[in-house]
Every structure is written in C-alpha cells, then in structure tokens.
Amino acid sequence: MSATHRLETLDIVLNGLMRRYKERVPDVGVILNAMMANGVVPSADNIENDHIAFRTMGVANLGVQSFEKIFLHYGYEKRDHYFFEGKKLDAWWYSPPRETDPRIFVSELRVNDLSEESQRIIRSYTDEVTADPVDALDLDNGAEVDAFLHQPLWRTPTVADYKSLLLESEYAAWVIYNRYYLNHFTISVHNLPEGYNTVAAFNEFLEKNGIRLNTSGGKIKVSPDGGLLQSATIAEMINAKFANNEHLEISGSYVEFAERKILPQFQNIPPAEITRRHRRDGFEAANADKIFESTYTTQTGK
Template sequence: MHETLKKVLGGLMRRYQERVPDVEAIIEAMLREGIIENREQIENDHIAFRTMGVPQLGIASFEKIFLHYGYRKQEKYNFEGKKLNAFWYAPPSPEFPRIFVSELRVHELSEVAQRIIYSYTDEVQSDPVDDLNLDNWEEVDAFLHKALWRLPTLEDYERLLQESEYAAWVIYNRYYLNHFTVSIHSLPEGYDNIQGYNDFLERNGFKLNDSGGKIKKSPDGLLLQSSTVAEMIEAAFAEGKKKTISGSYVEFAERKVLPAYGHLQKSEIKRQHRREGFEAGNADKIFESTYTTQTLKREAVK
C-alpha cells in the first residue's frame, strides 16, 4: 500500500512542479545557497486540495482515496467568511505528508453562483471515486489530473470570481494540487525559522502572501506559516477565450517543539515532538495566496 501511495504522490508532485515554476526556482535557490545538498532533503509538511461541496463530490468523495492508503481523518475547520469546511489527515507513516482538504459550501452562495456551479458539477452523476481501483496508482493518478466537468466559460469564471475566488479557482483547476509545503524546521540553522527563510525567499525575488502579515502565527505561537503568491497561468476557456488566472503556490511551515520536549537536542527531535495539526486563522489567510488581492501585487512588481 505504501508503494502505491508513493507513486500517487509522485504523480501529483510531478505535474504540480511542471505547472508551478516557483517550485523548481525555490529548490534551485536552496541548492545554490547550500541550504540543501540535494532535493530529496526537502521535507514535505503537507499538501492541499480544494473541492466543491456537492453531494457526489466534495470532501466525502475525495477523502476515500487517502483513507484507503491509511490516512486518518483529524480535526474539522470552519472558514465562515469564505464559506468553507476543511479537514486534515494524518499520514500512515512519518515519511508521507499530511493532507489538508477543503470544500466550498456551495449552498451558501447566491442563487446565480449556485446555478453556475451546479451546471458543471451536475455532469458528474455519481461519486467518481467509487469507480476507481484505488490499488491501481495509474488509475488514481489519471483521475486526479482529469477534467471532471466541461471546460468553463470565461463569463462563468468571472461571475464566480466576483463572489467566491475559491469557487472560481476550483471550477477551472478542479483537483490540481493547490500547494505543497516545505518543512522549515528541518533545514539548517539560519534557515530553520520562518523569518530567516522568508528573508532568503525575498532576497531571491519571490513574492510572499502578505494577507494578515507575511508570517501567519497560531495563537499558541507553535505553528508559523508563510506562502508565495500563486503563479499566474494562461487559461484556455470555452469558446477559445483566454485569460491569465491564478494557479497554484508554495507554502512554508515551521512547527516548533512542544514545551514538554524543549530539553531535546535538534538531532533527537522527531515529528511527534513538534506542534501538530493546523490553525484556522493561519489557513484562512493562506487561502488568499490565489486571490486577486495578492496576485495583482505579484504582477505589479514584474
């Protein structure tokens, strides 16, 4: 089962890196500055997916894939303003990343937005995950990168963008990997804290999401996160229309050692000694890495 999971995650990361040039650029900068000796040294804290909260899709459908591979469902999060629910999933063993899955509460949107979304998602008549052989990694890999509904029109995309940038992102991007996350605390001294790593990123020309500040900090002070502003991609819409829209981004997380384990040397610290889980306040601002309030700033500095 672990080998199947490795191949599924490998397929996700391969396409994600092709689609998000920042990933390779950040890795190259880390190699250039001697932060890492090879790319295998980068620890992936978590990966994230966005879904539409409709009966045959959403979290209830998507999670079946990773629960099959041994992931364990953890806390639920509610993002009131963005009309989102989310859960995170603990991996079957420490070498795998955590998974964060969110869904849009479609029924809370305006009737116009709901009508647009359902016109696409209703093309999926039943839960598509039920038809997958989850032990066949190639089948799962293909599913995670295929279109679940027809190509949206630019008009529909722009109407959704006015009301829910999350909805607009999903209607076009579907299940594309939204982001992967570099574990900062596992890096060498000087780069193993979020401020030091952010300084490195900005020194190398990467634009950071500054919604709520460049560093998002949990109330207990033990989870610190930052992220790049999403890459802009040229999107082809129905009827041959094109528009530059928000794609995916890269996140960075520093999980501090829990007070009970403060006496341990860095070489002794394992995943279980650090702050676990997520923080709704942090994630709420990280979501905005794909929002126009951030992407317009990225475009402005080019």
Template sequence: MNNLQSILNGLMRRYKERVPDVDKVINAMISEELIGHADEIENDHIAFRTMGVPHLGIQSLEKIFLHHGYVKKDYYYFEEKQLDAYWYAPPDPTLPRIFISELRVNDLSPATRHIIHSYTSEVTTDPVSQLNLDDPSAVDAFLHCGLWRIPAYEDFTALARESEYASWAIYNRYYLNHFTISVHNLKEGYNHISLFNQFLEKHGLVLNDAGGKFKKSPDGLLLQSSTVAGLIEAEFAGGEKHPIAGSYVEFAERRVLPGYRHLEPAMIRREHRREGFEAANANRIFESTYSSQTNKK
C-alpha cells in the same frame, strides 16, 4: 515503490510543471547549500480544494487517501470564505499530511450556486467509488482530469466576484493547490519562518502578505507563509485564453511542544512538534490565489 508513494509522486510531478516557483525555491535552496538535492526537502503537507456538491467534495476525495492509510483528524470551519476542511495524518511520518477543503456551495447566492451546479451536475455518481484505488496510474490520471466541461470565462469571472475559491476550483478542479516545505529542520539561519522569508525574497519570490508575511497560531507554535500563486494561461470554453491564478508554494515552521524542549536537536522527531493546523493561518493562506495578492506579481 508502493502505490501511495506513486500517487504522491504523480501529484508532485505535474504540480512542479505548472508552478515555476517550485524549481525557483528548490534551486535557491541548493545554491545556498540548504539542501543538496530536492529529495531532501521535508514536505509538511499538500492541499486540495473541492466543491461541496452531490457526489463530490471531501467525502469523495478523501476515500483515495483513507484507502491508503491516512487517518482523518480535525475539522475546520472558515465562515468568511464559506469553507469546511479536514486534515489527514499519513500512515508514515516521512509522508506529507493532507489538507482537504470544501466550498459550502449552499451558503452562496442563488446565482452563484446556479453557475456551479450547471457544471457539477454533470457528475452523476461519485467518481472515486468507480476507481481502482490500488492502481496508482488510474488514481493519478483521475486527479488530473476534468470532472466537468471546460468553464466559460464569463462564468469564471462571475464566480470570482463572490468567491475566488469557487472560480479557482471550477477551472483547476483537483490539481494540487500547494505543497509545503518544512523549514524547522533546515540549518541554522534558515530554520525559522521569518529568516526563511528573507531568503525567499532575496531570491525574488513574492510572498502572500495577507495578515502579514507569516501567519502565527495563538499558541505561537505553528508559523506559515506562502508565495503568491503565479499566473497560468487558462483556455476557457470556445478557446478563449486568459491568465488566472495557478498554484503556489507554502512554508511551515512547527515548533517543539513545551514538554519536549529539553530534548537535544538531534533527538527531535515529528511527534515532538506542534501538530495539526490553525484556522486563522489557513484563512489567509487561501488568499495566495486571490487577485488581491496575484495582482502584485
């Protein structure tokens, strides 16, 4: 197993431990014979949330994946949520794309900026630059460690009033925000997002309905849906415990590009399908961890 695969495996292992919906979805897929084993799932992409502050943010985290052969692609701006983002193409088409977003901290109110900086100022150099990126266990440990002190609950709630992205990131840090099941290669009856959503709801999964239960790009070629993040018991400073949003599962259908629709299904590969992301879709998918959605569970 190469170093990159070890890093990705470490991310998925801990993500599954924190997100019960992952096993719920996988077990449902096995029970209805969509797959025989979890390894058969095609992971469309994984996503991280970061803070746009000195020494951190996209410019820091992306170094891990660029080092291992990922290629930086399109930029996205989310005005409503004060976010920047990029996606990264993998060195091998069997590996997931990566989507990294960053909170535009300087766009927030002075009070919110003050709270964020009171934590992130503890990071005085870029932590990734000090990592041995060829040591997968070191990278795995870094992606699951605290970068700053455990937040106080009053700070968490104050951040949430202005940016639920900020409150999620101040507590969860670099924990994997979601992984994404590709549905277009599943068997007939499940290989379209609307059909797969029906399957998920039949098995008791609650879907993010911000902007509709599936989000569709203007070209009609990228359709996405997601579960609502489950609540985890978070321990804040002083041992205070409260339920907060954890991570979630996303689903994507990438339709065949017009120039390749003549191909037989067996001939269709990743390069024949819609690539990249869609800002309007992602804008609503972000809300899978927002209280407007998690309060429904």
C-alpha cells in the same frame, strides 16, 4: 492488499502529484534550485513536505466525502475540522501513515451558502458528475489514481462563468477551473540548517531570490499558541484556456512554508532525536484563512 503495496501505491500517487505541480508552478523550481545553489540542501529529496492541500466543491458525488476515500484507503486518518465562515468553507486535515509522508489538508466550498446565481453556475458543471467518481477507481492502481487527480471532472468553464464566480467566491472560481489540481505543497523549514530554519529567516532568503510572498495577515501567519508559523508565495498566474477557445490569465498554485515548534514537554530532547511527533501538529484556522488568499486577486494583482 498488503500494507506494503498500499504504501507503494501512495508513493506513485504522491510522486505524480508533485511531478505535475512542479511543471506548472515555476516558483517551485526557483526555490529548490536556490536552496541547492546556496547549500541549504544537497538535493530536493532532502526537503520535508509538511503538507499538501486540495480544494473541492461541496455538492452531491463530490466534495470531501468523495475525495477523502482515496487517502483513507492508503492509511491516512481524518483529524480536526475547521470552518471558515467568511469564505464559506469547511476543511479537514489527515495525518499520514508514515512520518515521511505529507499531512493532507482538504477544503470544501459550502455551495449552498452562495447566492442562487453562483449555485446555478456551479451546478451547471458539477451536475455532469452523476455518481461518485472515486467509487469507480481501482485505488490499488497508483497510475489510475494519479491520472484521475489530473483529469477534468466536468466540461471546461466559460470565461463569463469564471468571472461571475470570481466576484462572489474566488475559491469557487479557482475550483471550477483547476478542479483537483494540487493547490500547494509545503516546505518544513524547521528541518533546514541554521540560518534557514525559521519562517522569518526563510522568508528573507526567498525574497532575496525574487519570490513574492502573500501579505494577507502579514507575511508570517502565527497560531495563537505560537507553535505554528506559516508563510506562502503568491500563486503563479497561468494562461488558462477556457471554453470557446477563450484565454484568460488566472491564478494557479503556490508554495507554502511551515515552522512547527517543539512542544513544551519535549524541549529537553536532544535536537538530533527530535521527530515529527515532538512538534506542534495539526493546523490553525486563522492561519489557513489568510493562506487561502495566495490565489486571490488581492495578492496576485499586486
């Protein structure tokens, strides 16, 4: 498999993820249309996708050790680990093969850290996966991988199980229903024109266009070094069909915004020459901790 073919396959997978995500998250269209209508960008293709994120269950045959095989195959490299004690999560980020590709952030629920009842509920579903499903994929077939990322891994949950998990771990409830569905994509605001190229200015623009923002930890989440600023919308509510034909409004996906400052050692480089490598890279656990809550009832119920 040539490097060129791998990158072409990656494009199929990324395009498939974004296509379905836009269909499911109306805020994406509202934001992109407002950006074009206001002359911020000539087309959606001019927006840099800073990163995309996925959520997984830390159980046998699943979790990060399974999921990451897909993107490692396309040339992504595993980077830093983050631990979220309160939310009982581990996460890693992956740097892309090309500067034009999004970084990837994958989190995993530490299922063994939950109560016995929540573990029992989760395993009643995930035990249906008896072998690592990624091992059965032809990773050089973009359409097959795209389909896999949008297909159920276990049976549709019951409303009762969803609500039970929601009480202990809103993350667990989100994954039991949404599975590998794309959790969010992220607009790099620092590459936008003057007046829109900071998270503060872009938040104002969003709110003028009726977009509601996650307020957990403040509307702007700032890393201790000041180099990474992030904000996010509140997840869209979706009318979800559960087992036994029951329906419930639950949180779906959301949109994130990131501003990566130029690193101190590159401050004197002319703006036109600044590339991704000149800016603050990676992630920040404290920021991410609050952004996870974009799907939580404390935000969606406001």
